[in-house]
Amino acid sequence: MRTRRVACVVPVLLAFAFPLAACGSDATPESSSSETVATTQLNPFEQQRYDGVTALLDQLSSTLRNGDRSGLAELVDGAARPEFRQHLEVIADNFADVEKPAGRKPQHSPVAAGPLKVKEFRYRVAPQNGPEHLLADDFVAKLEAEGATDTWVTPVDLDYALGGEAEPGLDEPTVTLHGSLTFARYGDDWKVVGEGGLAPDPTQASRENPKAPDVGAWEFPGLAATDVKTSGGTSTVLFYRGAENEAAKVRQLLPAAVDEVTAFWGKDWVKRVAVIATATNEQFAALTRTRPGDTAAAAAATVFTMIDTRAGQVVGQRIVLTPAARGLSSEALAVVLRHELTHVASRLTTASSAPLWLTEGVPEYVGRKGTYGDLIDAAPELAAAVAGGSVPKALPSDGSFSVETDAARVAYQSAWSFAAYVGKTYGDEKLKKMYVGVGKGGDTATTDAAMKASLGVEKAKVVADWRAWLKKEVGK
Template sequence: MSPASRASRAVASATALALLAGGVTACGSGEKAAAPSSSTTPLFSTPPNAFEQQRADGVTALLDALTKALTSGDRAGLDALIDPLATPAFRQSLHRAQDDLRPAPAPRAATSVAPTATPSAAAPQSPAPQRSVPRRSPRSGDRPSSSAPAAPVPRGSNLVLRTLQYRLAPSAGPERLIGGELGVRLNDAGASDTWVTPITASYALGGAARPGVDEPVIDVPQELAVARYGDDWKLLGDGSLAPDESVDPTQEVRPPELVPWAFGGLLADDVPTAGGTSSILSYPGTDRTVAKVRDQLAPAVAAVTAFWGDAWVRKAVIQVTGTPEQFAGFTRTAPGETNAAAAATVFSRIDGGAKTVIGQRVVLAPAAGQLSVAGIGVVLRHELTHVATRLDTADDAPMWLTEGVAEYVGRRGTKVDFTDVAPELSAQIAAGDVPKALPSDKDFSVDTDAARLAYQSSWSFATFVAQKYGEDKLKRMYLAVAQGGPVAKTDAALAGALGVDRATAVAQWRTWLGKQVR
């Protein structure tokens, strides 16, 4: 993760970001594809009347046809589902989604410059402002590497989904119909009914091939506007065509979760890793970064396993973004607030009963393209540490622990000078100002000198613990303190893991710090 506020824990509970500025890397199956279902999801707390049932059945048939059209490449079939009064932007977004999901006979090469992308209407959205959670990226090795590919290389091939289904979702709010000028035009065109309804896009990745990545099905809530002509329904747009009047427009709402094909130009590549197939999803302009990730992903999984053990999935989905809009969209943050970020970890939800993280992704920012191959390796090891520890980390675990240990693993095995990794901290120590306490969560809140010091301090404390007490106790400390809770509880957990109380550990750390900077 990276500079992040506790307020952004609303995001951080599903997102951990990493900041690209000098210093620490702050952050932040074999089953076949299921055929689309035609069963109608129960939508009513009381038995529906004939009109409601007929409407639900008709829209369900439309959603099934949409799934088939997107994955088959049948452009004429897709166009037949779109209302003539739909905007060109909506139609083009569906075309882009189909281009990304249709069968492709051979890999495509990426363009060298990323065009400005807009989200696909195949993933209807309700944009809303949200605080970002920036995170730091490696200082050493953060310059373009001479080992990087000299020319653009193919990023992969079209994404092959293991399963995809669009279906109606329950709605508890008031009925939303299309009114105004568009409503009049629809009526003149012969539409007998309109409806804005929540739907769910349920999907599981394959990758460049099926079965590809073995992951649980992910449910992404969306909204869709549709119009009826006789017995047929047409796709009209997203939920913005008839905003939900029961929602307070002044209330801050978290940005929606996006499907991978929400932006055009998506390609997928598969990489063998210890836990099975991993996949790299990428967007235009990212070919060089993809090549570096392809080189470093399997070693990064192995490096995290060497520290944490093999009790984690040991595979990952990496999303390499080419524009700030893509990075903000997939991390559910506000554009412009993550300009310094290098990467983030996100997930859809945690299934506590199955002890499974649903929809976990490592998202690389466009700025990650500035990193060398070695720098990408540090970022991947850092982010994959968050992936490995997710089920053992409470939402309120202290950030000095979660970010410090992730950064330690990211740097583990590399030969870097203390002052290179922690320049601001080194300067402070050289001036005689040695930190007197571990950073608090509020110290990670924004991309400032204080935030950079927080990341560098947390990395240095984890490194100190590993050197003085050993990596086994560092891991033991993580497992104990990451359970979160009041300060008294986390202090007791630290003491139980290290055998000394927090005050003693901090005093030892301060002495150790003084020896690192001469």
């Protein structure tokens, strides 16, 4: 099963507490139907390898999930790098029970929390494409000197499902993360040596197994979980040391934010979510598959692993908050949550080819609804441009939303203002209808026809009336 991930990054203009949004897709969402894998009967040697490593992975899964550090030491090879060993210890610590009862606040913490509990957490050997990936001769010699009789580098998948502070926590389908590991055999037993990158040519390994490695929230130290009831069931807020205040705000704001999005979108969505509050740029970048620093002015991102079209569900959807979000007031954070939850609610109806003026403008409209005054207060860069005679001639193109361009702020604000104009003029019901119709994507003629079908007016007139509304709002 190939997984895809889409990140929607929401920059925030801290000076005006104006959360903006940019959503980019690196793939077309696809169904969870299994890959067709050509298989042949394993020979006895290969079967022994597979069975031995499978038994080890079962032990490793249970040991990590139970937070058993002492048991973990018995499964890791003595030749493993200290960084790899420490990495596994971090995972075990994040799942380990702590002395305080669940639901009790640690001293000086603003939020009740406990260790993360998962409904499912299991490593397994994954199909390998291409030739076997070999270790460097000198490293093999080192393992053999310690008594190893075989080594194996193989793709490994991790199937997991959250979870939260308490069981069963968030009700979600199984998520599959992809990676690779190196193993060594000693007699009848196997031990894990390290990541698959120990092999001499990890680039070649990535070509043989093109599934990109993913990162779980438990892979950074200091993770905790707190649950909150929302209208769709239990939602969970995961957070790291340093993000306790942010997690406390999210826990307080989330139920109302879910209800407010439902008031716009309707009840046909999950109405529960996992939110992750990060404390460092490294955590945010890893969890959203972005580069550190790319979103220095960002507030949040939504990510998902894949869309199961047959089951009608999104797999592995998360709202990830950046460290910068810790500086937001409760009011501004509520805007960000409503914006991101609108992405969650609309995910199944949004094609990758849908225009960004729609997929960012409408969530921002829902996020900011009831919080803004006039256009000048809500969209200062756009208002200044209009006041100076530079009225947008058309809806912003996708390229103008790049966070690296000077025109990006005006593009975000233009998208919000168009949604606000449609909502005010035609009503929220027709605005949602426009989102669903235009959100199916297609060529320009198709999306223009979808707008006319939803609003009853040609796109050219709607845009012209919006431009006139902008000038009126700034007194031009």
